[in-house]
Amino acid sequence: MNTTAMKILLALERHGELTLEEISKLIPKRHGDHRDFYVLASLIKRGLVDDPWMPDEKINQSSGQSSKEQLLAWKLYAMSSAEGTASYKNHHYAIHGNGETLKGQIFSISGVGEIAISESRTKRFDRAFTIGSGILIGIAVALAAVLIERYAKGF
Structure with missing residues (x-):
């Protein structure tokens, strides 16, 4: 996982929830x-990562609508600094509600995200343990070879 993705996951793990802003x-x-x-x-x-408006993938598949990452990236970019409405590449986004803003939408880490972080930490520990061992x-082995060589010369 690249460092930006891990930085986002760790921040969500640390804070529990973060706004899109x-x-x-x-994000660099x-x-x-x-x-x-x-x-x-x-x-x-x-x-x-769980977002506040993405329908469950099962619902998307059953209705024949597959949300592409590209469309989602457009949406996130448009909404990241917008208050009530935003548009980007002929797509328009709006939010209505008491004090709600597009950039204020809340994201959280999912259970799968928690597992991914845990696996990453475990792999890092395993690698460090293997290198140290x-x-x-x-x-x-080097010390044993030196000692064996010294005692072998004595006989």
């Missing part, structure tokens, strides 16, 4: 358009 501040602005939001769109599509075994 807060998440957009975590390399392109300055919707392409920057593909990371977040991918996290949502993979089920690692390898180094210690190498040192032990």
